[in-house]
Amino acid sequence: MTKIIFKLLGVALIATIGGAYYVWQQAIQVPEEYSKANTDEKIDSQSLPLQPSQITERAAVTKQKISAPIERARSGQKVNVKLSDRDLNNLVVAKLATSQQNKQIPLGIKGIKTNIKDGKIYTGAMVNLDKLTHDGQPGSQTAALAKLTDKLTFLKGRDVYIGVVGKPTLTGDRIEFASDTQIKVGNMNFTIAQLAENLGVSAEKLQQTIDLQLQQQNLKVNRIDIRNNGLEIEGSKK
Template identity: 70%
Template sequence: MQKVIGKLIIVALISTVGILYYLWQQAVQIPEEYIKASEDKQDSQSLPLLPKQISEQAAVSTQKLTAPIDKAKAGQKVTVKLNDRDLNNLIVSKIATSQPNKQIPVGIKGIRTNIKDGKIHTGALVNLDQLARNGRSGTQIAALSKLTDKLTFLKDRDIYIGIVGKPIVDGTQIKFAPDTQIKVGKMNFTIAQIAEDLGIAPAKIQQAIDLHLQQQNFKVDSINLDNNGMAIEGAKK
């Protein structure tokens, strides 16, 4: 009987090690879409950008969003077109403007965005320890600490963290659909799973990944994605 129990313990240990190794392999790998986006956009976020550079790039992309609306008359149908570089510029700007120094936080590098198979893929290489050490205190930093405490093999190394989702129109807002996936390496999690694991309300995570593309004088009717970009159709108010 003791031999049987011993064998079962050994099998259980081997299985546990195998599962942990698999999780480690999945967590530290970089998704193909990120590699492709990096190859296509070597000049985008390759180096830390100054606040002025971030705001200038965002201004160019914001102009593409607002110009067609400004030129239209009230009630006129308008189509706004943004490419993946524009989306990346706006995402970078959103992250930077949330910081006191208006720069990308230490610990985040290589922000990339592309559009593939009707979904937006955006993410970056993130060092959770650096981000926690250099970030402001608060819920987000506490959540990062919880994540590294749970997945100790992620400590002090760069890993890919990203979002894969389809933008939808929700009333007057454009935001990611509820089935959006949060990626850690090649592992996929739902918003609900991440929220439960980190003890954060799902609405908080949804708010954090909001696209913030709304314009007060524009009513969005539909959003269409293809591999060349995103078209937002609506009417000027």
């Protein structure tokens, strides 16, 4: 996710620098779904910083909810897995931490929230560019971003919302976000295809970056659905 944050800001801001004021207005906005999630007690805000052990423990609880019904089933037997928005948030936090050498969330990222409503998954966080770039090593992505923020001074010291909005879908036996998923920078929206073209990378690579990581080798997934603000996975044990 950190890689996509750096590339997203480069494309979204540099490519539209001619309309800097409009970009500034849109980039600093906090989407309504995130603001509402902040005040909704049922949403686990995952207050940061969390220790690696806390992140691992929370992810383990969610992974157990996925694996337990599979383990109880016989081969070919129907399996139902139900996950809440908190469960999905645990997986998002764990994936982001796993991508870091210290297995922690970078200090520049806070308030990771996942909300399920209207048949879509909304997940994102507030990102402080100054804190992300502070410890960047020469030649690193964070160092490159520091040069960008030197030019786009309106981002200095600000928390910018970075998020993903989309529906889970089945591609073969794999659960992933649908191709019309939107990646948000503040109130600016980009599809996976648009970003892939602008970043010069494959759509598949971007898809992997936001992968829900719900795959289970011993489960054949037949259907996924969002009901009652939760994600339901139906399949059969292999």
